[in-house]
Amino acid sequence: xxxxxxxCIATFNGERxxxxxxxxxxxxxxxVKDCEWEIIVSxxxxxxRTVDEILSLGYEGRLKIVSGYGKGIGKNFENAIKHSTGEYxxxxxxxxxxxxxxxxxxxxxxxxxxxxxxxxxxxxxNLRRILSMSLTTFKxxxxxxxxxxxxxxxxxxxxRGAIEKLLPFPGGVxxxxxxxAALAPFYGxxxxxxxxxxxxxxxxxxNASTTGEARMALVKIIENxxxxxxxxxxxxxxxxx
Numbered sequence: 001x002x003x004x005x006x007x008c009i010a011t012f013n014g015e016r017x018x019x020x021x022x023x024x025x026x027x028x029x030x031x032v033k034d035c036e037w038e039i040i041v042s043x044x045x046x047x048x049r050t051v052d053e054i055l056s057l058g059y060e061g062r063l064k065i066v067s068g069y070g071k072g073i074g075k076n077f078e079n080a081i082k083h084s085t086g087e088y089x090x091x092x093x094x095x096x097x098x099x100x101x102x103x104x105x106x107x108x109x110x111x112x113x114x115x116x117x118x119x120x121x122x123x124x125x126n127l128r129r130i131l132s133m134s135l136t137t138f139k140x141x142x143x144x145x146x147x148x149x150x151x152x153x154x155x156x157x158x159x160r161g162a163i164e165k166l167l168p169f170p171g172g173v174x175x176x177x178x179x180x181a182a183l184a185p186f187y188g189x190x191x192x193x194x195x196x197x198x199x200x201x202x203x204x205x206x207n208a209s210t211t212g213e214a215r216m217a218l219v220k221i222i223e224n225x226x227x228x229x230x231x232x233x234x235x236x237x238x239x240x241x
Contacts, residue, residue, distance in 0.1 A: 003035040003107060006086030006160075010068070010076035011054075012044040014094035016125075017202065019053050022063070024098040032103050037062065042080035044068035050094075074169040074176035077153070081163060090157040091177075096120075097127060097200040106157055106194055114162035114189035115180075118155050118198040125204035135201065138181075140191050145181035146228060153177035155199055162189050170231040173224045183232060186239075 007025055011018060022039065029037045043051055043065055054065055066083045068076045081089060088110050090103070106116045122133040139150045153176055166183050169176040184191070216224075 004086040005035055005037040005088045006084035007039045007090045007092055008080035009041045009092045010073050011041055011050050011094045013046045013048045015049040015053050017095040018050055027100045028098050028102045039063045040080045040084045041065045042068045042076045044076045045070045072171050075171045077176050078169045087160050089160055089163055091153045093154040095202045096154055099198045102198040105196055109192045110159055113192040115158040116192045118194045120155055120199040120201040121197045123200045123202050127200055142182050142185040149178035151177045151181035174228045
């Protein structure tokens with residue numbers, strides 16, 4: 001049976017690296033046997049040449065750009081997901097580079113698990129390894145991810161049925177990856193952790209997402225936790241009703 005894959009990318013002023021990222025994704029897709037694929041880019045009202053750079057790649061019908069609503073990265077990803085059609089959904093940041101085995105090494109696990117998380121190599125703008133930086137290893141559990149988010153969305157893929165149950169993403173100070181990590185256990189969704197570095201996670205000083213809370217003000221952290229708790233409570237009320 002042919003697999004149907006959607007790559008969902010959220011962009012905002014990403015002209016510097018978006019072509020390199022999409023080309024790496026296409027290289028990873030082209031070696032997957034017996035699959036149909038699409039790349040859905042939700043652009044959050046970029047003011048640079050991001051959209052023009054994407055359009056220059058071609059791939060008409062398989063590479064689609066939809067307009068975001070200026071509501072932040074989580075809502076931008078949600079918009080991409082809503083415009084996608086694939087059974088298997090991969091999240092992609094605009095400035096990373098994928099290893100060409102990114103999909104081959106994970107797609108099979110989605111037959112048994114709801115979500116798959118891989119590892120990453122943290123690199124600078126020139127793709128040189130940053131020895132002083134690493135990503136927190138993902139820890140499954142609602143409480144552990146409420147305390148501190150351990151999920152990096154750029155390393156995640158999942159089944160459409162599971163992801164759609166976690167929508168809508170709250171937006172605001174609650175990022176989509178923390179929302180998924182904290183909410184998924186309430187649904188009993190199963191995660192698989194693939195211990196291979198399949199993404200070059202680029203840090204260049206102007207990333208749309210951050211690598212943690214080390215530089216976040218305490219008031220912002222408190223605001224995040226309160227907002228996350230409120231949205232989780234509302235979600236559980238809707239589910240139980």
